[in-house]
Amino acid sequence: MNNSRKRKTTKRKSTAVRNKFHKAWWIGGILIVVAYVWAFYYFFVSPFGFRWRALYGDANYPEGYDIRGIDISHYQGDIDWDLLQNAMIEKSPLRFIVMKATEGSSRIDPSFAYNFEQAREYGYIRGAYHFWSNKSSARSQAYFFLNNVPLEDGDLPPVLDVEHKPADKSVEDFQREILTWLHIVEDRYHVKPIIYTYYKFKMQNLNAPVFDDYPYWIAHYYVKKIEYKGEWKFWQHTDAGRLPGIKGYVDFNIYNGSFYDLKKFTIGND
Known part of the structure; x- marks a missing residue:
């Protein structure tokens, strides 16, 4: 009986650890994407933002x-x-x-x-x-x-x-x-x-x-x-x-x- 409880407790702890790991992995991935997007905007889009409007269509005159x-x-x-x-x-x-x-x-x-x-x-x-x-x-x-x-x-x-x-x-x-x-x-x-x-x-x-x-x-x-x-x-x-x-x-x-x-x-x- 005690061994069964121990196995269940160990299994629950293992599942909790995996869940925490997956959650941390997803949070880390999201943070990396956000950082990448911010860096791309800051270094490449923001300083030359007026040049990127060509993506929206033909020129106005x-x-x-x-x-x-x-x-x-x-x-x-x-x-x-x-x-x-x-x-x-x-x-x-x-x-x-x-x-x-x-x-x-x-x-x-x-x-x-x-x-x-x-x-x-x-x-x-x-x-x-x-x-x-x-x-x-x-x-x-x-x-x-x-x-x-x-x-x-x-x-x-x-x-x-x-x-x-x-x-x-x-x-x-x-x-x-x-x-x-x-x-x-x-x-x-x-x-x-x-x-x-x-x-x-x-x-x-x-x-x-x-x-x-x-x-x-x-x-x-x-x-x-x-x-x-x-x-x-x-x-x-x-x-x-x-x-x-x-x-x-x-x-x-x-x-x-x-x-x-x-x-x-x-x-x-x-």
């Missing part, structure tokens, strides 16, 4: 703007410029092309030199942007851009593409770094560089009054009206554009003004 352009990099591959020269965006001809030139203090976009030459050859107003890196100093990045980007009269002012701030740096220190780059490049070309960013990043990290002196290129996708309330020159309204001569998607942009204004905005025409 803001009304009331006639001056259209694109921005390109090596991600667009080899461009057929003969096909591209006849491209239209919502019945408006392609007027300007901005291309990635440099990143950080050591990376040059492999397509930059050729695209930069072709854009001028085919009669577009062209521009070049530097992609900000938190791994290099502002000074080294500024001089790397200046040493590798031969902007000329008739080109758009230099562009600083800044989309993320290091978590361990204060907003004030980050702003000083950005201003260092802007001041060095402005001293060379005697025009204020364009700041490219998305509107939430601007409001969170570049909202000091000193930055209001710079022209803005705002990325804000899939809205009929840009939510940024300040003055802006360019609006990147989609990353899901399609054009002849370019395989895959390309970013579409509008200029906030007339074609005459755009030409006056270029280097050497102020």
Whole structure:
């Protein structure tokens, strides 16, 4: 009788242990999935959230703007410029092309030199942007851009593409770094560089009054009206554009003004 009770008690304890183990296993698995989803969102979606809206469907085209352009990099591959020269965006001809030139203090976009030459050859107003890196100093990045980007009269002012701030740096220190780059490049070309960013990043990290002196290129996708309330020159309204001569998607942009204004905005025409 006692042995039978012992066996039953042992069996109940064994079952309880297994149940606790299974429960712990499921809880651990759920926590791992939650952690993975959070990490993916934090590191890949949140900093570039405005870019993920292309998953929702076709691009929207803001009304009331006639001056259209694109921005390109090596991600667009080899461009057929003969096909591209006849491209239209919502019945408006392609007027300007901005291309990635440099990143950080050591990376040059492999397509930059050729695209930069072709854009001028085919009669577009062209521009070049530097992609900000938190791994290099502002000074080294500024001089790397200046040493590798031969902007000329008739080109758009230099562009600083800044989309993320290091978590361990204060907003004030980050702003000083950005201003260092802007001041060095402005001293060379005697025009204020364009700041490219998305509107939430601007409001969170570049909202000091000193930055209001710079022209803005705002990325804000899939809205009929840009939510940024300040003055802006360019609006990147989609990353899901399609054009002849370019395989895959390309970013579409509008200029906030007339074609005459755009030409006056270029280097050497102020």
